[in-house]
Amino acid sequence: MTKRADASAATPATLALARAGVAFTARAYEHDPRAAAYGLEAAEKLGVEPERVFKTLLADVDGELAVGIVPVALQLDLKALAAAVGGKRAEMADPRVAERKTGYVVGGISPIGQKTALPTVLDESAILCETILVSGGRRGLDLELAPDDLLVATGGRYAPIARAR
Incomplete structure (x- = not known):
């Protein structure tokens, strides 16, 4: 893998990884605005197993935002995320709040380089x-990178936070 943050791929996420010296590969594809599931679209267009493509979801845990990163074919287990960050109750964050706190648009929210550092949990299946x-x-x-490197870049940790649909 190479570090790439060229002009065609430069985002806060790629710049943060480059600054941190984390190896990654930027993988671009032609996004279809009609796509209903952004993560599954990415897996299909990049020819990658859905188990290796993870989506970034924001949840409100006891009044504070937290990031859950789970495989695109699975769902975020809100109770498990709450427990992983030391909370009791969680619900999906309002999309407008998620965009404002991360600096990204829904469907393009990266766990890396967010405007506000948030507690981050990566589903243990990534191991x-x-x-x-x-x-x-x-x-x-x-962005393709090692799961441990993602945790270094986000200050996150592993926990079992995904469940079947």
């Missing part, structure tokens, strides 16, 4: 992968 893909900070751009 099984040499590399995973997460949003690069805009629709049509994913």
